[in-house]
Amino acid sequence: MRPPVARHHPQTGALRAHPRLHAPAPGWSITADVVVVGSGVAGLTAALRCEAAGLNTVVVTKARLDDGSTRWAQGGIAAALGEGDTPEQHLDDTLVAGVGLCDEEAVRILVTEGPGAVRRLIETGAHFDESAEGRLALTREGGHHRRRIAHAGGDATGAEISRALVEAVKGAMPGGTGARRLRTIENALVLDLLTDADGRTAGVTLHVMGEGQHDGVGAVHAPAVVLATGGMGQVFSATTNPSVSTGDGVALALRAGAEVSDLEFVQFHPTVLFLGADAEGQQPLVSEAVRGEGAHLVDAQGVRFMVGQHELAELAPRDIVAKGITRRMQEQDATHMFLDARHFGADMWEHRFPTILAACRAHGIDPVHEPVPVAPAAHYASGGVRTDAHGRTTVPGLYACGEVACTGVHGANRLASNSLLEGLVYAERIAADITAQHAVNGLPAPVPAPVAHPEKPAHPLLAPESRFTIQRIMTRGAGVLRSEESLATAADALQRLHTDARGALDENGKTAEPGVDTWEATNLLCVARVLVAAARRREETRGCHWREDHAERDDTGWRRHIVVRLNPDRTLAVHTTDTADFPPTRQHQQRLQEQ
Numbered sequence: 001m002r003p004p005v006a007r008h009h010p011q012t013g014a015l016r017a018h019p020r021l022h023a024p025a026p027g028w029s030i031t032a033d034v035v036v037v038g039s040g041v042a043g044l045t046a047a048l049r050c051e052a053a054g055l056n057t058v059v060v061t062k063a064r065l066d067d068g069s070t071r072w073a074q075g076g077i078a079a080a081l082g083e084g085d086t087p088e089q090h091l092d093d094t095l096v097a098g099v100g101l102c103d104e105e106a107v108r109i110l111v112t113e114g115p116g117a118v119r120r121l122i123e124t125g126a127h128f129d130e131s132a133e134g135r136l137a138l139t140r141e142g143g144h145h146r147r148r149i150a151h152a153g154g155d156a157t158g159a160e161i162s163r164a165l166v167e168a169v170k171g172a173m174p175g176g177t178g179a180r181r182l183r184t185i186e187n188a189l190v191l192d193l194l195t196d197a198d199g200r201t202a203g204v205t206l207h208v209m210g211e212g213q214h215d216g217v218g219a220v221h222a223p224a225v226v227l228a229t230g231g232m233g234q235v236f237s238a239t240t241n242p243s244v245s246t247g248d249g250v251a252l253a254l255r256a257g258a259e260v261s262d263l264e265f266v267q268f269h270p271t272v273l274f275l276g277a278d279a280e281g282q283q284p285l286v287s288e289a290v291r292g293e294g295a296h297l298v299d300a301q302g303v304r305f306m307v308g309q310h311e312l313a314e315l316a317p318r319d320i321v322a323k324g325i326t327r328r329m330q331e332q333d334a335t336h337m338f339l340d341a342r343h344f345g346a347d348m349w350e351h352r353f354p355t356i357l358a359a360c361r362a363h364g365i366d367p368v369h370e371p372v373p374v375a376p377a378a379h380y381a382s383g384g385v386r387t388d389a390h391g392r393t394t395v396p397g398l399y400a401c402g403e404v405a406c407t408g409v410h411g412a413n414r415l416a417s418n419s420l421l422e423g424l425v426y427a428e429r430i431a432a433d434i435t436a437q438h439a440v441n442g443l444p445a446p447v448p449a450p451v452a453h454p455e456k457p458a459h460p461l462l463a464p465e466s467r468f469t470i471q472r473i474m475t476r477g478a479g480v481l482r483s484e485e486s487l488a489t490a491a492d493a494l495q496r497l498h499t500d501a502r503g504a505l506d507e508n509g510k511t512a513e514p515g516v517d518t519w520e521a522t523n524l525l526c527v528a529r530v531l532v533a534a535a536r537r538r539e540e541t542r543g544c545h546w547r548e549d550h551a552e553r554d555d556t557g558w559r560r561h562i563v564v565r566l567n568p569d570r571t572l573a574v575h576t577t578d579t580a581d582f583p584p585t586r587q588h589q590q591r592l593q594e595q
Helices: 041-052 087-097 104-124 157-171 248-255 288-292 318-331 342-352 354-362 418-441 466-477 484-508 516-537 586-594
Strands: 029-031 034-037 057-060 182-185 188-195 201-208 216-221 225-227 266-273 296-298 337-340 372-381 384-386 398-400 562-566 572-576
Touching: 034 041, 034 201, 041 057, 041 157, 041 182, 041 225, 041 418, 087 104, 104 157, 104 418, 157 418, 188 216, 188 248, 188 516, 201 225, 225 248, 225 418, 248 384, 248 398, 248 516, 248 562, 266 288, 266 318, 296 318, 318 337, 318 372, 342 354, 398 418, 466 484, 466 516, 484 516, 516 562, 516 572
Parallel strands: 029 216, 034 057, 034 225, 057 182, 225 398
Antiparallel strands: 188 201, 201 216, 266 372, 296 337, 337 372, 562 572
């Protein structure tokens, strides 16, 4: 077996021509063995494992270390840790939820390596709730046939995981107790991937917001980049995602030439606190664990409308519950339904769900004494940057894990509480692969030639206000309910935004000023166009993709994946796989050739 091709390239190597965000030339740079973009469970786990293996690691995060999506996770983390539960049972539940599009090998990796990953997370310092006997207190959520959800602080699991990982990272930083091979750059928006003359990853450009050791646009040079940027929920008007979830990782990967897959499968959480028909931005989540403990979905007349729609009623997979709520809202011309957990009593609400209780009361609702108004809102992207079983994308040296990635685990609909586990398991696998590559190559990161800074931008940036336009287009045309008509309308409106910006640039050479707001709006347009293109291509209803004009699941025609690339002129290349199997990533193909 021949060794893998070395990553070293001359410093004078030219960068490959890819679409790039218009930005000032980097004014500073640092080097590392690996740069991890994102500070949720996936990003920090990958960074800690890389640092422990002796790699100089840089973590880049868009806000503070603990401000990512992980801290908002309420329900918990799923793993076969309970008596009588097995990875095989966890696999079965995951495959059912994924509606025929899960990669079974990816799921098997998740469920077999998951229990060990959770135990290592506990060893890192995460404290999960325990029973009176000192065992993990496990609960159920939608789609699970067993109680296998570990939780912390009642309904603050994400916050506890984030706390433990952030403390571990700080211990590995200069001034901490570790070997000081880990650095962080906070308040930094990643811009584009740097590649060498052969198209291999060579780092990232980024913009640091605010004063500090680094400020403005700079570069981190590294032969391995791990995208762990989270989701893109801000592409819709109402979402459970924080304001930083603007699809930056998916957009960066697309501009770098990577493939994305299954982006049409956006999970809308069924029970999000309803704040009014005109509410926009991040909305409070009412965890699935509330239904897991026995809360009922009811309409305004108190009727439990999910009974009879599925054997698990309110605990059916999320796509089924979201559709059930939406159908009932349509039938009754209502803006929301209700979650009734008054029978819990004050003590259970205060001890099991203190975070949700506080959020409800902050908005004038007391779930101890009244049903909670709920409606579906964008929650989780089941698709993303396509990877193999080691997190490798189709761009050599570029990895992805967590919500930004499409590992094949989730298929057409994520099983509740599998996301934190996926972040843990695949982050560890990525770190192991990077470590193995580093042991073979053992060379410093190539430093590409400076990026030429053209007088005229090659591609336009969108004005900041375009963000709200995109969100309304997507909510109307590509939300829970979709059709060819709604998706075509959305596609036309998004294309007009792109065309108008392109026309203004071509006519007078001007575009919106580079900055965080314009970069985010441009990223949102990029991922919105891909999502709508994939949703139009898939002419069936499957998982969390619901086409009113193609109401049935079609395994003969559509038990396959939709893969999208971005062409250099920013047009989309969309194709459908021949089977439900993913094609191998480029690195995997290269390794097969090298053996």
